[in-house]
Amino acid sequence: MDNILDVRNLSVSFKTFFGEVEAVRDISFTVGRKQTVAIVGESGCGKSVTANSIMQLLPMPPAFFKSGKILFKGEDLLKRTDKQMEEVRSSQISMVFQDPMTSLNPTMKIGSQIVEGIQKHKNLSRRDAKKKAIEMLELVAVPEPEKRVNQYPHEFSGGMRQRVMIALAMVSNPELLIADEPTTALDVTVQAQILEIMKDIQEQMGMSIILITHDLGIVADMSDKVLVMYAGQILEEGLTREIYKNPKHPYTIKLLESVPRLDMARNESLHSIEGTPPDLYIPPKGCSFFDRCEFALKVCKDYMPQFHQHNKTHKSRCWLNHPMAKGK
């Protein structure tokens, strides 16, 4: 398949006073055209760092790229200058952030903010740009867009602001949209609206989406492919159906079990994963899930498992896949 993004062996670290934090450790994945790839994991697993690395929005220093390539349509983004990167950001890759309250400028009218975005990469007069801004607000289903363009962010609710953020991301007609927890700050009924809008826009404009979230329900709803991240690594990758119907890695299995589900009978207690994720100052030598895993073998402690390909699209990183572990 034609891949729009191809991340190869990416490692990102942060230099801090106490030492180096290895936030992302040797991850590789691809995003196909019109595909929605979800990155799931708990806080601190490196999912946002991955997203910000693609956009190169990480503050450097303290962050630095240790190794790897980020190929966007065959070209390595890490080799680009700041100026070239700005061009990519303004016209080819867009990002929607988690917090719609702080990502808009409170002193500028909504319309002016969108117009600014439009004029950055299109040679349009102010009047035409404003017309286009109204069109964009229509696209994200903001009611009464002619009136709304002249209002300030504080006159918008959380859900409406997130729509504006999506409109802003879409003005350049990007080929890739990175959505970093786009609905985490919103109520469930508003979340459902926003996700519906994102699906509609993808249908109309045909962009690829990288969706970062911790909510396994949203992943099931939106994505084609899932990457499960833990302690800076990808532990399992597969098509959404494969991950939910046939999870292979113990972490994925436990994570799916620990989510209470509305459509299932109520159990007496919830399945929890004991312990906490490891500290990435001193990442574990072996499997990063070792100390919380109930199936852990001796080998897991000191040796990092390699990916095992279950089929063409599904792979996981666990020693249990090894032929010698069959006897467990």
Added chain:
Amino acid sequence: MEPLISVKNLKKHFYVGEGVLKAVDGLSFDIYPGETFGLVGESGCGKSTVGKTIIRLYEPTDGELVYDGKDIYGLSRKEMQVIRKNFQMIFQDPYASLNPRMNVEEIVGEPLDIHKVYESKADKRNRIIELLELVGLNEEHSMRFPHEFSGGQRQRIGIARALSLNPKFIVCDEPISALDVSIQAQVGNLLKDLQDKLGLTYLFIAHDLSMVRYISDRVGVMYLGHMMELAKSEELYINPLHPYTKALLSAIPIPDPEIQKNRNRIMLEGDVPSPINPKECCRFVERCRYAIDKCSEETPEFKKIKEDHFVACHRVGVKYIEML
């Protein structure tokens, strides 16, 4: 069974620049000993205000709270302090609710100091260690400071503090919303274990309906300061009657791609309207697909539809149950 606390027509209004913000507007419900009463709703519906008003962190505008045969809103400050031992609270944000300059021993021991319930220093220390062990921490944690703990552990410290005076009733205000899924389950299970061991009664406030279902025996659904529906937990999820409850349940994504993609979902239009100077009518009328003229003219009565199932809706009646 006699209720442990009984809330009657509770109102909390705030006077803001533009008028009256009716955060809680006439809520009545009972909480029975040993049960978990779940209170759910979207942001701004008044659920946290209910929790805070019940333990009198806010003074109520109107209403009664009957505990042990007495209306505790009528008590003086001194009398209140005695009663307050029985009422404790666990807060949402484990980062903001612990004083960063106090170590764990001081945090958990502060309520003991205030109410002077120990005889000697050793007595106090033993109690603190007992509490820490109860919530899954241990003695060596007692000299550490909050920043040395993860979110889940901090929440455990908050729980230990709430338990220190042997309360009967605990208001849990979104105690697990700020935590990761795997940690949420840990803390959720801990709260359940403690309830079994110590015979606690919880008011569990949350916006995550799937978690509330696991923890609660009965669940109340709030919208803009009004109670919309109240039923036993299983009943509410299997057989929701109020259009708002239905929409709310339908908005929660189910972590299974096949079920999720083929689900018939009810989409609500628009946002929650402002709670400032609300009209006297059904609060949900603007977003309700079943609204009739009557709905925008009078507030529906919160009435019993069947055993243990209450709904405030004009359209839900014997005749309409099937239709809705």
